[in-house]
Amino acid sequence: MEKSKKQRAISGIRPTGKLHLGHLIGVLDNWREMQENFKCFFFVADWHALTTEYDDPSKIKVYSKEMVLDWLAAGIDPEKGIIFLQSDIKEHAELYLMLSMIVPIPWLERVPSYKEIKEELTNKDLSTYGFLGYPVLQASDILIYKADVVPVGIDQVPHVELTREIARRFNNLYGTETFVEPQAKLTVTPKLLGLDGRKMGKSYNNCIYLSDPREVVSEKVMHMMTDPLRVKRSDCGDPEVSIVFGYHKIFSPHEKVKEIGEKCRTAQIGCVECKKELIKNLWGYLEQFQFRRSDISKKWKDVDDIFFEGGKKAREFSSKTIKEIKEAMKII
């Protein structure tokens, strides 16, 4: 009885490569908390991976399984949340097709990330139907489970808004209340930027990966952006514009953060010393994750079982929703 009262939440990650620190801090830490209070659907968005990796999708399968091992190491529990592979649930594609019929193209063209990603990923040809339509696939992922909330970063809020518009349009068109309008749940974790101050992402080559060994982490931190106006050791700095300080806020003890902030402003600490302190604290955190991950690596074969079991549970919902949709459209 208690369980059925829980709100539903859905979130997925595209398996396009190794996970980085931004995933752990920005997404997985949040999932771990949510799995205690929501009925969670966590999915490997392998169809979404195809939107940018269509020219060589051969690694998606391996990345998918590796990624789930990272999730387990981060404390995501298949007993608490439903973990599944998007392409195992054909209803996502079926709903995507149906929604494609009712979504006006200008709605998709005005999604901010459509233009942004196209401009940023200049090495890919993204003038495809699949890339334009991926927010409709996202809407299907959400609506098929009638999710109440979608945990997102601020840049993903327009996608949830679009999903709400699509849900409304469907309900209005067919005079039904089939779809619940989902709410965006902004992640409370501070945003972890990439080494260069842009959003952390593989395509920007600015990530600290969860699998990076200590030497690599050290080297990356040493190249991390500081206050650009602090040129000499004797210059007073502004920690709030320093990427390094943003990391301290997440990985260093509260007292240390306060001390570094003050010392930076009064030029009592140099950037090298400040970065060395960060390396120590950041590595302490990452090392713990890597210990758990190396233990969990033995469970490679179990990922198929997780997908199988999670897929069964997800399908219970998705097949029911598809039936309701067809009834509402009178095409059953």
Ligand code: SF4
């Ligand atoms: S001292 Fe630390 S916080 Fe201040 S600018 Fe240098 S790296 Fe950034």
